[in-house]
Amino acid sequence: KAGVTQTPRYLIKTRGQQVTLSCSPISGHRSVSWYQQTPGQGLQFLFEYFSETQRNKGNFPGRFSGRQFSNSRSEMNVSTLELGDSALYLCASSLAARANSYNEQFFGPGTRLTVL
Amino acid sequence: ELKVEQNPLFLSMQEGKNYTIYCNYSTTSDRLYWYRQDPGKSLESLFVLLSNGAVKQEGRLMASLDTKARLSTLHITAAVHDLSATYFCAVPLPGANSKLTFGKGITLSVRP
Numbered sequence: 001k002a003g004v005t006q007t008p009r010y011l012i013k014t015r016g017q018q019v020t021l022s023c024s025p026i027s028g029h030r031s032v033s034w035y036q037q038t039p040g041q042g043l044q045f046l047f048e049y050f051s052e053t054q055r056n057k058g059n060f061p062g063r064f065s066g067r068q069f070s071n072s073r074s075e076m077n078v079s080t081l082e083l084g085d086s087a088l089y090l091c092a093s094s095l096a097a098r099a100n101s102y103n104e105q106f107f108g109p110g111t112r113l114t115v116l
Numbered sequence: 117e118l119k120v121e122q123n124p125l126f127l128s129m130q131e132g133k134n135y136t137i138y139c140n141y142s143t144t145s146d147r148l149y150w151y152r153q154d155p156g157k158s159l160e161s162l163f164v165l166l167s168n169g170a171v172k173q174e175g176r177l178m179a180s181l182d183t184k185a186r187l188s189t190l191h192i193t194a195a196v197h198d199l200s201a202t203y204f205c206a207v208p209l210p211g212a213n214s215k216l217t218f219g220k221g222i223t224l225s226v227r228p
Contacts, residue, residue: 033214043204043218056215090158093212103213104149107159 004093004108012114018079021111025072025093032074033105035064037088044090048108049074078113086115093102118143120207122219129226137222139205141190148181148188149216151204159204163190193221195226 005024013019016061033056034046045058049068066076072093078085088110094103119142129135138200139148146164151159165181165188172179176199178191188205202223206216 031214033216035216035218042220043206043216045215045217048212048214050214056209056212058215092159092214104161104164105214105216106161107151109158 004091004106006091006108006111008111010112010114012116013081014116015081015083017081018077018082018098019113020075020077021089021091021113022078023066023074023091023093023108025074025091027107029093029095029106031094031103032068032072033092033094034074034076035090035092036060036092037110038084038086043090046076065090081115083115086113088112118207118217120205120217120219122203122205122222123129124222125220126223127225129192129224131196131226131228132194135192135195135202135224137190137192137224139190139219141186141205141207141217144183144186145210147209147213149206149208150179150188150190151206153202153204153221165212166178169217171213180224187192192224195224196200197226197228200224200226 031050033048037043048056052068063079068074090110092105092107094105150163165178168183170181176193183202202221204221206218209215
């Protein structure tokens with residue numbers, strides 16, 4: 001069974017630009033969550049999508065947005081990039097039939113974004 | 117706000133010795149996850165602890181959960197170099213199991 005895939009794996013952008021990251025979950029998984037990892041703040045939850053709807057949201061500014069398609073693939077977008085957006089962006093997929101049900105999350109390899 | 121604390125943040129271990137690392141959290145949760153991360157890599161799931169008193173073992177690692185104390189421990193038996201990595205614990209927000217709050221991580225380094 002293929003794991004979670006993320007593209008691209010590495011990205012270099014300049015301040016003010018926007019970026020779109022993609023995540024394909026494990027086949028059959030309908031929930032995709034996104035996390036940002038930085039040395040200073042650690043791992044922080046961005047948002048979760050389930051059946052094309054945002055189900056949970058973290059404390060990030062509106063420049064961070066996402067969406068999910070009918071095939072469960074998800075994209076996240078960051079507009080007007082800032083230097084502080086440089087991070088490893090991880091997505092995780094799970095079955096997650098219900099919001100409060102147990103669901104193990106499987107993480108993808110991440111996209112390393114560098115903002116210059 | 118849910119807070120997850122891990123200590124120590126860095127641990128230098130001697131090969132062959134036993135160690136215990138800790139994860140505590142601030143609000144009620146009956147679930148806790150442990151992940152391992154190697155430098156430059158993603159997160160690998162180690163343990164899923166789903167109830168009070170849960171104990172899971174895999175090789176030289178054993179994890180347990182005490183929901184009353186809001187504490188999980190990860191015990192390392194006879195440390196080996198391959199265990200060098202950063203270990204994160206994560207707690208889901210009650211009612212929103214996909215929203216994980218992570219600790220800062222504990223970086224373990226095993227020396228000969």
